[in-house]
Amino acid sequence: MRKAFMTIFATAALLALASVAFAADTAGAMGAIGTISWATAIGMGLAAAGCGLGQGLGLKAACEGTARNPEAGGKITVTLILGMAFIESLAIYALVVCLILLFAHPFAKIITG
Template sequence: MKKSYLKSILFTLFLLAVGALPALAGEGGAESGKALILGLSAIGAGLAIGPAAGGAGAGQGQAVRGACEGMARNPQMAGKLTTTMFIGLAIIEALAIYGLVIALILLYANPLV
């Protein structure tokens, strides 16, 4: 992993941690606790769906590229390669949907709010 990439990840995590400080500095009570939980749930939902969508997009791109290369090398296998590619794309898309489900659970099925 590149050093600048690691620095950007650490800086992003630092900004997320500092962004929660104003919520912690408010008056004590049930409302501020609920607002903090809701805010952190929104951050968690974003962190759940972002890598899921990015990973799914990268995986689908690699799958399509591999299928296109295979079809270019052996045109007679285009039908089998297309079928296998679509099955793989469906599985990859299911993983992205799992990230969406986790994000929706974090946002809407929070028992404390």
């Protein structure tokens, strides 16, 4: 239930922010840049928070698994490091999307010349 709620909430937030960010005219370029800046800040903050929570939960589970079965510590560590790399790649993808929004948007070219 919680996962479905978060998926619906994230989709609605993305749709709301994207329509506001890309709906401005050339005359309102400064407002669009401000909106895009806010959208990227919020998006990166949510991505970092989500990745932090995911990594924390993964580390907690790995520590509990190693405490219950110390002989499986090696396999758990390898799986943990692989999972952390996948979670961290999601934060990097979010950063790339935010940077694209900031610097590759047509209004950014108007402002910067």
